[in-house]
Amino acid sequence: MGMPMIVDWPTMVPTLLTWFHLHERPLAWREPGTSAWGILLSEVMSQQTPVSRVEPVWREWMERWPDPAAFAQASPAEVLRAWGKLGYPRRALRLLECAQVIVSRHDGRVPDDVDDLLALPGVGDYTARAVACFAYGHNVPVVDTNVRRVVRRAxxxxFLAGTASKSELPAVAGLLPAEDGPRFSAALMELGALVCTATSPRCGECPLRKECAWVAAGSPPPTAEELAKKKVQKFAGTDRQVRGLIMDVLRGAEAPVPQSEIDVVWPDDVQRSRALFSLLADGLAEQDDAGLFRLPR
DNA sequence: AAGCCGGGGAG
DNA sequence: CTCCCAGGCTT
Structure with missing residues (x-):
């Protein structure tokens, strides 16, 4: 639909790298010497959770479980409690399975090959490339929500990023400089996180504003068609909220809890039962011999 | 391609 | 209140 814009991308690369050098956030996992396990952990924790909330948990985990082998021996209950309120606790469970696979099939070492990484539980298209790139320096395209948005605009x-799609990989791959691929990808993500933000981009601070195709086009607002595709997920009143409330009870309980302690978190019997059942089905909760509920051992 | 899966903080 | 966040998995 939108007319293709010709952009002199190569001239934007050094501009972006210079900006990154000046504005890079000092995230814990960016410190030199961070292990591939540390990178993998940071990427999984950051899936749908802002990095500001991830950092303190990441530090705890790295101290407690410094490598895949140490983590692989933890129990699901321990892991889910340590995960706390990072959200989507299934990610924590998959991370545990992931570490166990790394131990059993990769000799305890986080693989550096994208296809090997993709085969790990909880590791998808983004995370696999992020680990290959940021942990091992491989010059592979890393496409997250930030990169999609920045590329769409610049x-x-x-304006909008739209739905994630593998078809965007070649486009980003074409933008990757032969040198500094990891640095470049990190810079693109950082620009999206700090400047080229989703709803209110700070174009006045953007190092690419002179060359940005969206700015050149007069900063057109998103089309009605683009807006219609957005559809933000509800949270209040959904099963996700009820599941979260139940998980909060289980995480905070010293001993297995009776049904009555779960019943008080939500008034709707049908929805509450559905949520609890789904947690059991997902392996996020279990029932002991006495019928009490607890986190999985 | 669309729906589902947590939770918090900014606007 | 709505929106978004270094996504992944299932259908």
């Missing part, structure tokens, strides 16, 4: 001249 290169294609459109």
């Amino acid at each position: 290169v294609e001249g459109r």
